[in-house]
Amino acid sequence: MKNHSSVLIIFTGGTIGMIKKDNRYIPVKFKDLISHFPELKKLNCYLEIISFNPPIDSANINEKIWIKIATIIQENYMKFDGFVILHGTDTMAYSASAVSFMFQNLNKPIIFTGSQLPIGVHRTDAKENLITSIEIASKLDFGKAIVPEVCIYFEYKLLRGNRTHKSNSHDFNAFSSHNYPPLAKAGIDIDYNFNYIRKSATKPLKIYTDIKNNIGVAKIFPGISKEYLKNVLSNMYFDAIILETYGCGNILNDEWIKNELKQFIDKGKIIINKSQCEAGSINQTRYETGQFLEELGVISALDMTFEATITKAMLLLHDYPDRLSFKQKFQEPFCGELTIKNNSL
Ligand code: ASP
Numbered sequence: 039m040k041n042h043s044s045v046l047i048i049f050t051g052g053t054i055g056m057i058k059k060d061n062r063y064i065p066v067k068f069k070d071l072i073s074h075f076p077e078l079k080k081l082n083c084y085l086e087i088i089s090f091n092p093p094i095d096s097a098n099i100n101e102k103i104w105i106k107i108a109t110i111i112q113e114n115y116m117k118f119d120g121f122v123i124l125h126g127t128d129t130m131a132y133s134a135s136a137v138s139f140m141f142q143n144l145n146k147p148i149i150f151t152g153s154q155l156p157i158g159v160h161r162t163d164a165k166e167n168l169i170t171s172i173e174i175a176s177k178l179d180f181g182k183a184i185v186p187e188v189c190i191y192f193e194y195k196l197l198r199g200n201r202t203h204k205s206n207s208h209d210f211n212a213f214s215s216h217n218y219p220p221l222a223k224a225g226i227d228i229d230y231n232f233n234y235i236r237k238s239a240t241k242p243l244k245i246y247t248d249i250k251n252n253i254g255v256a257k258i259f260p261g262i263s264k265e266y267l268k269n270v271l272s273n274m275y276f277d278a279i280i281l282e283t284y285g286c287g288n289i290l291n292d293e294w295i296k297n298e299l300k301q302f303i304d305k306g307k308i309i310i311n312k313s314q315c316e317a318g319s320i321n322q323t324r325y326e327t328g329q330f331l332e333e334l335g336v337i338s339a340l341d342m343t344f345e346a347t348i349t350k351a352m353l354l355l356h357d358y359p360d361r362l363s364f365k366q367k368f369q370e371p372f373c374g375e376l377t378i379k380n381n382s383l
Contacts, residue, residue, distance in 0.1 A: 043119040043176035044084040048110055050103070052126025054153040054164045063095040063156065068124075074157045077169055083176045086118070096126025096133070096152075101249040101352065104136040111137075111148060112245050119182060120147040120175030124168070127152045127204055127212050130190060134199025136349040138188035138373050140246050143239035147175045150199060154210050162211045167192055170224050177228075184230060184239040186219060187373070196222035198234075198374035200346040203316055212371055217341045217377065218319035234245030236374055248356035250277070253348065257282040257314070258289045267295065271302045277359060280309035280339075282330075287311045287320035287338060288327035296330060303335050308361050310368070312339040312347045319377070327336045337365045346375045 049068040051053060056063040068089040072078070078085060088110055094103070110123050121357075125133055134150045141148075151171040153164035169182055171191040177184040188199040193211045201218040222230045254276040256267060270279060279302065283289050303309060311320050311331055319341035322332035339347040349370060358364040 042084045043083060043178055044086075044117070045120050045122055045172050045175045046111075046114050046118040047085060047087045047122045047124060047172075048107060049089040049093060049124045050096070050099075050107065050126070051090060052096050052124065052128075052130075052152040053156055054124050054126075054151075055093050056156045057158060058156070065095060067091070067093065071111075072084060073155050075165070075168070077165065078172075081169070083172060085172070089263070095285055099126075099129045099133055101136070101251055104133060104140065104249065105201050105247045107133065108137055108140045108245055108247065109230055111141075112243070112264040115146065115243055116145070119178060120149065122168070122171045122175050123148065123150045125150050127154065127192075131199070131202045131204055131213065131343065131345040131350055134188050134202060135343070135346045135375070136189050136249070136353070138200040138375070139350050140354045141188070142244040142372075143241040144188070144243065144373070145186045145238040145240070146183050146198075147177075147185045149175045149185075149191050149196075150189065151191045154208075154212055163193060163283060166194075170194075170228070174222065174228065182238055185235055187221070187236050189221060194224045195220045196224070196228075198351075200341060200373065203343050203345060205316070209292050213312070214316065217319075217343075218374070226289050227230055246353060249352045251352060252276055253278045253280065253351055255280045255282060255348070255357065256272070258284065262290070264294050264298070267298050271298050276307070277355055278310065278364075280310045280312050280344075280347060281329075281336070281349070283311055283320075283328075284314060284326050285320065286315075286328065287313055287322050287331065288325050289331070291327050291330050296334070299331070299336065303361070306360065308351075308355075308364055309334075309336045310347060310351060311336050312342070312356040315342070335361060336358060337361070337368060340376045342376050350375065
């Protein structure tokens with residue numbers, strides 16, 4: 039029996055692996071950065087690193103990269119106790135959400151982390167983020183993972199990946215999870231919030247890689263024109279649209295908007311209602327300005343983040359293109375991304 043736990047680090051890029059050149063940050067190879075991490079050699083953990091070549095700014099992430107990350111994890115799943123994904127912060131919450139939906143029956147940790155300042159900068163937050171992520175990813179209790187979930191670890195907090203949103207581009211404390219408590223907090227010790235951590239799966243791991251990007255987003259704002267919405271809704275490419283609504287899921291209830299939305303739904307297409315608020319849940323029956331959406335067949339995103347809403351929809355559109363089966367699956371919790379009373383895990 040091995041006496042060290044083992045972690046695979048997948049370096050995709052992001053600020054954590056950038057240097058300053060001509061007054062802006064550009065990515066460099068992880069091997070050129072490893073010299074900044076002498077601590078890694080002292081960890082009581084076997085580490086291997088797979089690096090994207092070239093590393094990418096996470097603004098360039100797309101569904102193909104999610105498939106690449108998930109496939110690397112799948113291919114190495116039996117060999118390692120946990121996985122740490124070094125990723126830019128800009129789209130980390132999207133990638134963590136997507137990867138969480140791509141795996142079923144996970145029983146190992148997949149921890150996304152990165153930093154707000156590059157590793158070579160004196161005040162960098164990269165070291166703490168990476169070292170603690172490795173510690174969490176490698177932590178076993180009687181041979182079983184403590185946190186068998188896709189998470190984001192950042193600035194002393196471990197958050198469920200598909201509940202997380204990048205809410206600050208300046209502070210080290212860049213991520214929030216408004217609708218779910220942290221899974222752990224790191225201080226002198228790492229205090230795990232065991233009541234909120236998912237249980238390990240016992241069935242074999244399954245991976246889903248059919249992701250469709252024929253989805254659009256329409257943000258509602260006071261004064262929105264018919265022309266704008268009509269343009270989005272008449273685009274033949276889109277099978278689904280996320281409406282970014284006010285409060286608990288309300289929008290103007292003028293006749294023209296009802297007609298535009300109805301025409302889209304009558305074509306057999308899908309409209310999802312996601313609030314512009316980060317905390318709280320959609321309730322399409324509280325106000326008249328939401329009730330008509332419910333009656334039209336608009337699908338509530340409940341208390342999911344925007345990142346979870348769009349990535350879950352992208353994965354479901356392939357297998358559940360019709361509205362009713364899509365709705366049933368979409369509103370079912372896959373891996374803790376939404377709260378159903380007394381059943382959020
Ligand atoms: N643009 C960078 C990225 O997301 C920002 C970061 O890593 O913090 O890759």
